[in-house]
Amino acid sequence: MGWAIAVHGGAGDISRSLPHDRRQPREEAIRHCLQIGVEALQSNSPPLDVVELVVRELENIPHFNAGRGSVLTSEGTVEMEASIMDGNTMRCGAVSGLTTVVNAVSLARLVMEKTPHIYLAFDGAEQFAREQGVEIVDSSHFITPENVERLKLAKEANRVQIDYNAQPIQNDTKKEKPCANGDSQIGTVGCVAVDSNGNLASATSTGGLVNKMAGRIGDTPVIGAGTYANELCAVSATGKGESIIRGTVARDVAALMEFKGLSLKEAADCVVHERTPKGTVGLIAVSAAGEVVMSFNTTGMFRGCATEDGYSEVAIWSDAQVE
Amino acid sequence: MGWAIAVHGGAGDISRSLPHDRRQPREEALRHCLQIGVEALESNLPPLDVVELVVRELENIPHFNAGRGSVLTSEGTVEMEASIMDGNTMRCGAVSGLTTVVNAVSLARLVMEKTPHIYLAFDGAEQFAREQGVEIVDSSHFITPENVERLKLAKEANRVQIDYNAQPIQNDTKKEKPCANGDSQIGTVGCVAVDSHGNLASATSTGGLVNKMSGRIGDTPVIGAGTYANELCAVSATGKGESIIRGTVARDVAALMEFKGLSLKEAADCVVHERTPKGTVGLIAVSAAGEVVMSFNTTGMFRGFATEDGYSEVAIWSDAQVE
Numbered sequence: 001m002g003w004a005i006a007v008h009g010g011a012g013d014i015s016r017s018l019p020h021d022r023r024q025p026r027e028e029a030i031r032h033c034l035q036i037g038v039e040a041l042q043s044n045s046p047p048l049d050v051v052e053l054v055v056r057e058l059e060n061i062p063h064f065n066a067g068r069g070s071v072l073t074s075e076g077t078v079e080m081e082a083s084i085m086d087g088n089t090m091r092c093g094a095v096s097g098l099t100t101v102v103n104a105v106s107l108a109r110l111v112m113e114k115t116p117h118i119y120l121a122f123d124g125a126e127q128f129a130r131e132q133g134v135e136i137v138d139s140s141h142f143i144t145p146e147n148v149e150r151l152k153l154a155k156e157a158n159r160v161q162i163d164y165n166a167q168p169i170q171n172d173t174k175k176e177k178p179c180a181n182g183d184s185q186i187g188t189v190g191c192v193a194v195d196s197n198g199n200l201a202s203a204t205s206t207g208g209l210v211n212k213m214a215g216r217i218g219d220t221p222v223i224g225a226g227t228y229a230n231e232l233c234a235v236s237a238t239g240k241g242e243s244i245i246r247g248t249v250a251r252d253v254a255a256l257m258e259f260k261g262l263s264l265k266e267a268a269d270c271v272v273h274e275r276t277p278k279g280t281v282g283l284i285a286v287s288a289a290g291e292v293v294m295s296f297n298t299t300g301m302f303r304g305c306a307t308e309d310g311y312s313e314v315a316i317w318s319d320a321q322v323e
Numbered sequence: 324m325g326w327a328i329a330v331h332g333g334a335g336d337i338s339r340s341l342p343h344d345r346r347q348p349r350e351e352a353l354r355h356c357l358q359i360g361v362e363a364l365e366s367n368l369p370p371l372d373v374v375e376l377v378v379r380e381l382e383n384i385p386h387f388n389a390g391r392g393s394v395l396t397s398e399g400t401v402e403m404e405a406s407i408m409d410g411n412t413m414r415c416g417a418v419s420g421l422t423t424v425v426n427a428v429s430l431a432r433l434v435m436e437k438t439p440h441i442y443l444a445f446d447g448a449e450q451f452a453r454e455q456g457v458e459i460v461d462s463s464h465f466i467t468p469e470n471v472e473r474l475k476l477a478k479e480a481n482r483v484q485i486d487y488n489a490q491p492i493q494n495d496t497k498k499e500k501p502c503a504n505g506d507s508q509i510g511t512v513g514c515v516a517v518d519s520h521g522n523l524a525s526a527t528s529t530g531g532l533v534n535k536m537s538g539r540i541g542d543t544p545v546i547g548a549g550t551y552a553n554e555l556c557a558v559s560a561t562g563k564g565e566s567i568i569r570g571t572v573a574r575d576v577a578a579l580m581e582f583k584g585l586s587l588k589e590a591a592d593c594v595v596h597e598r599t600p601k602g603t604v605g606l607i608a609v610s611a612a613g614e615v616v617m618s619f620n621t622t623g624m625f626r627g628f629a630t631e632d633g634y635s636e637v638a639i640w641s642d643a644q645v646e
């Protein structure tokens with residue numbers, strides 16, 4: 001048994017005809033972040049440090065809906081959220097409503113380690129960030145032209161969505177239409193890791209839903225929904241936040257293992273394929289035994305994983321036609 | 324099989340020597356709120372309406388830590404939160420960071436029914452409240468002299484706590500000291516109900532922890548922690564928010580029933596007595612079969628329940644010395 005790590009950059013209705021220039025940078029980024037995590041595990045960094053490090057990297061990359069590159073609220077602003085959990089101690093931290101904090105996942109960890117609380121949000125979280133001296137910037141730093149365009153499209157469609165297929169490039173007459181499905185609510189980044197001693201950790205971060213109401217909180221900072229870790233496994237979920245909250249997705253994977261004796265894969269597949277609506281959820285998970293699963297009931301999920309025995313993979317869709 | 328309902332007004336280190344004038348009004352209030360719920364069920368009101376109605380009533384009573392009577396943040400303000408969940412549909416709603424909304428539980432229900440989201444917080448939630456035209460007042464409405472005193476005591480003790488035993492009455496030379504334990508983190512109100520058809524619902528509301536950091540969110544609005552309902556049972560938890568979040572308390576009761584085949588009572592007792600630290604958690608729960616349980620690992624829990632066969636009870640401590 002050795003270490004294992006998985007990362008994701010969002011699950012959703014990702015069209016197989018996604019243009020090369022919208023696909024390759026993300027695959028490259030996943031590969032890059034995975035490598036950072038692998039090197040950290042190889043240096044014996046604790047999984048809690050590893051997941052924070054990897055998610056920070058994902059937050060800094062503008063191609064994903066977290067940190068820089070976060071989708072915009074209906075008011076054209078960013079409201080970022082994240083959570084982190086340590087399997088051994090089950091300590092956790094979460095933040096919501098951040099507008100100037102460069103790395104939400106790190107602030108979540110500080111809430112966990114420097115306060116008697118688990119979850120801080122909005123003004124109180126921003127104030128705590130300043131007290132802690134974390135890196136803060138003008139919120140324009142997080143806003144990308146693509147997301148300004150996404151918001152415009154969403155308002156036109158009067159739908160809350162994130163659509164990887166839309167070409168938010170000005171003057172592009174060949175703009176691909178938002179997919180027929182319409183409700184491709186994706187985004188969020190996450191990382192789960194386990195070391196060779198079975199120590200587990202999970203972290204998730206997001207900008208939320210494009211065109212969301214100001215103040216809207218999704219699954220990402222809700223412990224048991226978007227993030228969960230205990231002594232059995234570590235889970236990070238992505239997809240339609242409301243479905244993940246309702247389905248207590250991350251907690252259920254661990255609960256199925258503990259209360260029903262399912263394996264990591266059986267538990268993940270059960271939650272994703274039998275207990276949540278199709279097209280709404282994806283997750284990555286690792287077990288104390290060093291197993292990795294990446295399950296999704298959406299068209300695709302930007303993801304990657306690696307294990308100590310040398311296996312590694314970066315993918316978007318599933319090869320199998322039937323899940 | 325008939326209807327069943329349970330209410331709680333907070334679990335914690337409630338001293339058995341609680342003075343009459345700090346005990347009787349709360350018992351009376353619980354009896355009153357229970358009766359409101361009973362009459363609603365007898366009129367065939369859906370459980371979702373019943374739990375909202377009862378929690379509104381509890382919020383309006385200043386003796387409990389919710390709505391009027393909410394404990395204060397470190398800044399001397401109120402930040403109220405609540406959640407509600409319908410077992411049949413598993414639709415849910417949650418709010419946090421409210422300062423002027425008279426009934427947080429009702430706003431949570433409006434989030435569930437009038438938005439595509441589940442959870443709204445702080446400024447965005449307050450804005451939504453105004454758009455919905457719910458009752459709002461100056462936030463001084465929620466602040467009671469007892470809570471101003473509680474905050475003062477907490478700051479002096481430099482501890483985050485809610486202590487039912489403290490006598491926050493000015494000029495009272497016989498002021499009882501905060502209990503030796505110190506970390507008596509209690510408060511929150513809640514209600515769970517089931518009708519004779521097995522329809523289930525749960526709702527929880529709170530002012531949070533006295534002297535909490537501004538922006539701190541507890542278990543109450545976290546679906547799966549403080550509130551949960553599905554087709555098997557409805558659960559409302561109270562106690563130390565951080566322990567309830569970490570322990571995914573409300574979700575675990577239902578998960579133990581579903582995945583491990585435990586009865587409602589076995590599941591509740593397992594979560595409260597085997598899976599959470601002593602002195603941190605209490606919960607009320609009803610099952611689709613009309614059973615009721617009220618479990619706590621704290622010294623006491625203000626509570627009451629009633630069933631269609633005519634049984635009803637209001638209590639604070641447990642008769643049994645051994646849980």
